[in-house]
Each structure stands twice: as C-alpha cells, then as structure tokens.
Amino acid sequence: MKITRIAAYGLELPFKEGSYRCRNRTETGQTSTIVEIGTDAGLAGWGEIAPLGAFYSEAFAGGVRAGLGVLAPELLGRDPREVQRLARVMDAAMYGQMDVKTPIDIALWDLFAQAAGLPLAEALGGRDGHAVALYRSVSQDRPEVMERTARRHLDDGYRRLQVKVGDDPLVDAERLERVAALAGPDVALYCDANGGWTSQDALRFLDATRGLDYVLEQPCLAYEENLRVRRACARPFVLDESCDSLDALVRIRADGAADGVTVKISRFGGVTRARRARDLAVDSGLMVTVECVGGAEIASSAIAHMSLSTPAERRTHTVDFHNWFSVSNAAGFPDVRDGAMRAPTAAGLGVVPLKERFGPPILAFDLGGHGG
Ligand SMILES: [Mg+2]
Numbered sequence: 259m260k261i262t263r264i265a266a267y268g269l270e271l272p273f274k275e276g277s278y279r280c281r282n283r284t285e286t287g288q289t290s291t292i293v294e295i296g297t298d299a300g301l302a303g304w305g306e307i308a309p310l311g312a313f314y315s316e317a318f319a320g321g322v323r324a325g326l327g328v329l330a331p332e333l334l335g336r337d338p339r340e341v342q343r344l345a346r347v348m349d350a351a352m353y354g355q356m357d358v359k360t361p362i363d364i365a366l367w368d369l370f371a372q373a374a375g376l377p378l379a380e381a382l383g384g385r386d387g388h389a390v391a392l393y394r395s396v397s398q399d400r401p402e403v404m405e406r407t408a409r410r411h412l413d414d415g416y417r418r419l420q421v422k423v424g425d426d427p428l429v430d431a432e433r434l435e436r437v438a439a440l441a442g443p444d445v446a447l448y449c450d451a452n453g454g455w456t457s458q459d460a461l462r463f464l465d466a467t468r469g470l471d472y473v474l475e476q477p478c479l480a481y482e483e484n485l486r487v488r489r490a491c492a493r494p495f496v497l498d499e500s501c502d503s504l505d506a507l508v509r510i511r512a513d514g515a516a517d518g519v520t521v522k523i524s525r526f527g528g529v530t531r532a533r534r535a536r537d538l539a540v541d542s543g544l545m546v547t548v549e550c551v552g553g554a555e556i557a558s559s560a561i562a563h564m565s566l567s568t569p570a571e572r573r574t575h576t577v578d579f580h581n582w583f584s585v586s587n588a589a590g591f592p593d594v595r596d597g598a599m600r601a602p603t604a605a606g607l608g609v610v611p612l613k614e615r616f617g618p619p620i621l622a623f624d625l626g627g628h629g630g
Contacts, residue, residue, distance in 0.1 A: 263296035305364030317357030325358030363528020424454020453479030518545030
C-alpha cells in the first residue's frame, strides 16, 4: 500500500459554553487541523490536532499548518502501515515539533488498523473493558459561577470533576469548597492548576483545603518546583504538563514525583510514541490518563481507543472534548453515557469525517503531482 495523497483541512471549534478559561487565560474555541491520508488501496486515514490557543502547550494552529507543508512531501509514496518507520522518517525531516507530527501519525494508525481489519483499540493490543470514565473540567471563573458549572456537569452524568485552579490560592480554595459541597462522596475531584501556581501558592492551597478529598494536578510549571510541593503533599499527585517526553517520564518514576501522569497524544507526536509512554507509565506502577490538547470527534476517537487499550486497573479517566464544542467533525462516534465513553467498533478510528464541513484543503500534496 502506498500513500498517494496528503491533505489538511481547517475547522473552527467554538466552545458550547461560549468560552473556556484555564491558567488565567480565556479562549472562545479551538482551531482544529484535520489531516487526510489517501492510499492506492482506496483507504483513507484521518488525524486531528486542535490546540487551545498558543499558551496551553507547544502546539499552535499556525505552527502545525506550516509544519505539515514540510512533512507531507516526505511521506508520499511510502507504505502507511509502517508506522514506526514513518515516525523516524518524520523525525529525520523535522526536529521535535511533536504537534505537527501528531495528526499524521494518528492518520497512519487509522490506516494501519483499517488494513488489519481491526478497531484501533484492538490493533494496539486489545480493549480492556467497554467504556472509559470521563472527567469534565470546570472552567476557571468566580467561585459561584464554577459551582453552577459543576452542577450542570453533574446533571449531565459526569462523576469526575477537574476544578481549574492556579489562581489566588485562597480564592481557589473557595472554588474547590463550593464544588466539593455539591459533588457528594461518589464524585472524584481533581484540582488542576495547569502549572499556574508558585510552590508557595500550592502550599497555601494545600493548607487551606486540609479537610477536603481531592487529587492535586500539576501545581507548578517547573519540574523542580512541583517536586518541592510533592514532598510536602499528602494527597495523590498527578503530573500532566511535566510529562512531555520519555526522559521526563523516566525522571518522574526515579524521583517518585507523582502517583499518576497524563499522556497527551500531541506531546508525543501521535499514537506511536504516546503508546510507548503509556506502557512505560503502566509498567512503572503509575496511574495513567491518555488524552490530547483538544479536538472534536476524530481526536476523541483516538483518545477513546488509546484509553481503552490501557489496562483498566491503571486507567484513571479521560475526556470527551468533542462534547465541549458546538461543531462536529465526524459521524460514527459512539455515545457518551453515564459519564463514560466507548470507542468505535468499526476498523481503524471508526469515524466518518464530515468532509463537506471542512471546505477546500488548506494544503494538499499528491504523489507525482503538485502540492502546496
Ligand atoms: Mg491537566
């Protein structure tokens, strides 16, 4: 099988709630870039990356789109099922830039699994259980607004809430208190600062919330600063932004720096390396959340398949980003029910992209033809 065409499309994904705020910045939506890889076998693979602005991760839409124009010509004519080789081809052509490689790598895995006649979860080694638990983020706002948001998410069936903190630690404590008061004992609470605090802020927050049961996530940005907080913290501790490479994960393991990690597919350049990190985390005795920086149905499908191929006893939860937006980019994504997400059972990602919504490609390269 040969890659004969690579095209990319742009799609704006507005937040249903109007805006989303974390790390003290507000965005009204995400800018998605969708990659289609066509083959001489008539199969097409799809991938997506949708960064949150430019502040949330290394990824931003303009960078992704510029980078795709560099990588796409390198892959034409190659066999898309050689996922590991093609990851090295991309590395040889472009240093780093994992966000650019992500939608291509996801599309290659979609093709690999379709060619094998397997849903992606099965192609990744097998599905453990039928559904993965979902968390829902409570966008940072005034404490009383966050209480109302949390109530809405609980009414929608979510049983795991991630309270966005990382602001003034005493206001953050009030945010958590209000959400905790209505959540009840069957609801798991995470406090995610997205690296927004100093270690001093984090210690003040821990002191102000002594009586509450929650998991602390990524209080500070710098690894060493998180380590200081971790050593003073009796609560379960998760690192997300700090888990951005295999080297970082090895260090987290060696330092005992966390009880759990978040593996964001786009930080690892797609499924190929995110899977490697996920497996190392599992074998290191860490809890794992597999997710991404955002995106609609195409990204959510990759997240669902990877999550369900993670051993259930090590799987924390994941996120149904596609339900955060007022625009869909694919049909065929199965329902989210009772606060849990199922992965499609058709071969590959198992989604049917709604191509008519994408408009003309922002770039397209054809084997033997012209591109740009
Ligand atoms: Mg996080």
